[in-house]
Amino acid sequence: MISKIKKQIVFSGIQPSGNLHLGNYLGAIKQWIDMQQNYSCIFCIVDYHAITIHQDPKELKRRILEIAKIYLASGIDPKKSIIFQQSDIKEHTELAWILNCTARVADLDKMTQFKDKSGKNKESVSVGLYDYPVLMAADILIYGAQIIPVGEDQLQHVELARTIAKRFNSQFGNIFRIPEAQLQKQGARIMGLDDPIKKMSKSAVNTNNYIALNEKPEIARNKIMRAVTDSGGEIKYNSQSKPAISNLLTIYSLITNISIKELEKQYAGRGYGDFKRELAQVVETFLIGFQAKYNKISDKEVFDILKAGATKLEPIAQKIITNVKKNIGLS
Ligand code: AMP
Ligand code: TRP
Numbered sequence: 001m002i003s004k005i006k007k008q009i010v011f012s013g014i015q016p017s018g019n020l021h022l023g024n025y026l027g028a029i030k031q032w033i034d035m036q037q038n039y040s041c042i043f044c045i046v047d048y049h050a051i052t053i054h055q056d057p058k059e060l061k062r063r064i065l066e067i068a069k070i071y072l073a074s075g076i077d078p079k080k081s082i083i084f085q086q087s088d089i090k091e092h093t094e095l096a097w098i099l100n101c102t103a104r105v106a107d108l109d110k111m112t113q114f115k116d117k118s119g120k121n122k123e124s125v126s127v128g129l130y131d132y133p134v135l136m137a138a139d140i141l142i143y144g145a146q147i148i149p150v151g152e153d154q155l156q157h158v159e160l161a162r163t164i165a166k167r168f169n170s171q172f173g174n175i176f177r178i179p180e181a182q183l184q185k186q187g188a189r190i191m192g193l194d195d196p197i198k199k200m201s202k203s204a205v206n207t208n209n210y211i212a213l214n215e216k217p218e219i220a221r222n223k224i225m226r227a228v229t230d231s232g233g234e235i236k237y238n239s240q241s242k243p244a245i246s247n248l249l250t251i252y253s254l255i256t257n258i259s260i261k262e263l264e265k266q267y268a269g270r271g272y273g274d275f276k277r278e279l280a281q282v283v284e285t286f287l288i289g290f291q292a293k294y295n296k297i298s299d300k301e302v303f304d305i306l307k308a309g310a311t312k313l314e315p316i317a318q319k320i321i322t323n324v325k326k327n328i329g330l331s
Contacts, residue, residue, distance in 0.1 A: 007038065007039050007040045008039050008040070008146045008147055009039065009040050009041075009042065009143055009144055009145045009146050009147070010032070010035050010039040010040065010041040010042065010145060010146070010147045010148070010149060011041075011042045011043075011044070011139065011140050011143055011145030011147075011148055011179075012028065012032060012042075012043060012044070012148060012149050012150060013043065013044035013045065013046040013049070013086065013139060014028065014029075014044075014045065014046065014067055015046050015047075015049045015050040016045055016046075016047055016050050016060060016063035016064045016066065016067045017049075017050040017053065017055060017060075017063065018063075018202035018203065019202050019210075019212040019213075019214065020066075020067070020070055020202070020212065020213050021200055021201075021202055021210040021211055021212050021213065022190060022200065022210065022211045022213070022251065022283075023151075023189075023190035023199065023200035023201070023210065024202075024213075025070075025074065025213060026190050026250075026251065026254045026255070027151040027184065027188055027189065027190050028149070028150065028151055029070070029071065029074045029076075030074070030184075030254065031149050031182075031184040032074075032076060032081075032149060033074060033075040033076065035147075035149065036076070036077060036080045036081050037080075039147065040081075041076075041080070041081035041082070042081065042082045042084070042143055042145065042313065043071055043076055043081055043082070043083050043084075044083075044084055044085075044086050044139060045064055045067045045068060045071075045083075045084070045085045045086060045306075046086045046136075046139065047060070047064055047085055047086050047087050048086050048087055048092065048093065048135060049086070049132055049135060049136070050063075051128065052126055052128035052129040052132050053117075053125075053126070053129065064085060065299060065302055068083060068085075068302045068305065068306060069294050069297045069302060070213060070294065071083055072293075072294075072297050072302070072305070073290055073291075073293040073294040073297065074290070078305045078308070078309070082309045082312055082313060083305055083306060083309050084306055084309030084310045084313055085306050085309075085310065086139065088306065088307075088309075088310035089142075089310055089313055089314055089317050091142060091314075091317035091318060091320070091321045092135065092138050092139055092142060092317070093135070093138075094321055095138040095141065095142050095317075095320070095321060095324065096131075096134050096135040096137075096138040098324060098325075098328065099134050099137055099138055099141070099164050099168070100131065100134050102164050102167050102168045102171070103133075103134045103137070103160070103164050107133075107160055107163060107164075108130060108131070108133060108134070108160075110156070111133055111156060111157070111160070112156060113153060113156070113157070114129065114130055114132075114133075117129060118130075133156075133157045133160045133161075134160075134164070136157050136160075136161065137157075137160060137161035137164045137165070140158070140161045140179050141161060141164075141165055141176045141177070141179070141320075142316075142317050142320050142321075143313065143316055143317070143320075144176070144177040144316075144320070145177070145179050146177055146179055146180065147179070147180055147182050148161075148179050148180065148181050148182060149181075149182045149183075149184070150181055150182075150183070151183075151184075151188055151189065152183060152188045152189050153189075153199070154181070155181050155183065158179060158180075158181035159181070161179055162178050162179060162180075165177070165178050165179070166178060172324075172327040172328055173327045175320070175323055175324055175327060190247065190250065190251060191243065191244075191247040192204060192206075192209040192210065193208055193209060193210070193211070193223055193224070193226070193227040193228070193247075194206045194208045194209045194227070194228060195209065195228065196228065196243035196244040196246070196247045197243060208223050208226055208227075211223055211224075211283065211287075213287070213290060213291075213294075214291065214294075215287060217283075217284040217287045217288050217291075218284070220280075220283050220284060220287055221280040221281075221283065221284045222280075224248075224276055224279055224280040224283055225276055225277070225280055227244065227248060227276065228244050229244050229245060229248075229272050229276075230242040230243065230244045230245050233271050233272055235249070235263070235264060235267035235268070235270065235272070235275050236264055237249050237250075237260050237264065245272070245275075248275070248276070248279055249263055249264070251279065251283070252279045252282060255282055255283065255286050256282055
């Protein structure tokens with residue numbers, strides 16, 4: 001008899017706070033697509049995380065829909081995976097409060113993303129921005145998620161979720177599963193096209209830094225043609241000595257699924273001009289296909305999928321909260 005093995009739970013999320021770009025797709029969403037075969041996946045639109053920085057209300061509403069459509073157009077299949085909006089399940093914030101009482105100021109003071117995002121304005125940024133890693137821990141722990149696929153910049157936050165879970169378990173009994181981050185090796189960090197030392201970012205001042213997923217394909221083509229290159233004309237991967245061409249090779253490889261070794265062979269003896277022209281074509285073709293899928297998805301379809309997701313998750317979240325409250329003596 002074939003025994004039915006329970007699939008492990010995967011959880012990840014993206015904030016509806018800006019234009020998603022190729023780095024978000026290749027570094028995060030793309031690795032989720034294949035995971036749907038072997039895991040029970042939950043993909044969240046983390047709107048409560050987004051409001052840690054001021055958002056225009058109309059714009060936020062639009063972006064929530066946009067992220068859901070990006071998930072769907074990328075190949076997240078609502079028949080296999082759950083897609084939902086964080087604020088639809090109030091237990092995330094309820095658990096976050098409880099975990100606030102387990103997390104320590106010393107834990108949060110270590111978070112490099114907070115240091116980067118708050119910069120010189122430490123006194124005037126929101127308390128939410130400081131506390132956001134605890135909400136992220138709640139997102140993960142509330143569903144007993146085991147595997148957390150994220151980009152490199154989120155590793156420290158997943159580590160914090162582990163610390164909080166272990167500390168809580170040792171104080172109040174074994175409630176939480178200890179999650180693990182999963183980093184995609186190649187492409188975990190897609191770098192800026194204008195500066196391959198810094199990661200591709202939606203907040204970059206120079207719009208040539210990134211290619212948005214809703215970029216006009218011909219503009220994306222120009223951005224690739226204009227991307228900075230390294231000295232020496234050889235198409236060879238070396239992230240230390242040739243960061244620019246290594247980044248372009250990574251993008252090429254991840255979109256086409258052709259290995260970097262294979263690409264190096266293909267372009268041996270050929271120059272940057274040829275390589276960039278062909279990569280520009282690859283990116284353009286990818287965006288045309290992606291956007292065609294995106295434009296077919298209606299708002300109504302998205303609302304229905306998000307509501308169905310929340311309906312499936314609510315009982316799981318409620319059950320954990322009930323147990324947590326019991327164990328800490330609240331009920
Ligand atoms: P953010 O856009 O910062 O909210 O990030 C959303 C997801 O995309 C996270 O899992 C990030 O780690 C990932 N991500 C953001 N920027 C990049 C990048 N340049 N390269 C790879 N992954 C990224
Ligand atoms: N903080 C993550 C980011 O900015 C998004 C996020 C929120 C997340 N909750 C999560 C990612 C839980 C993984 C698991 O990218």
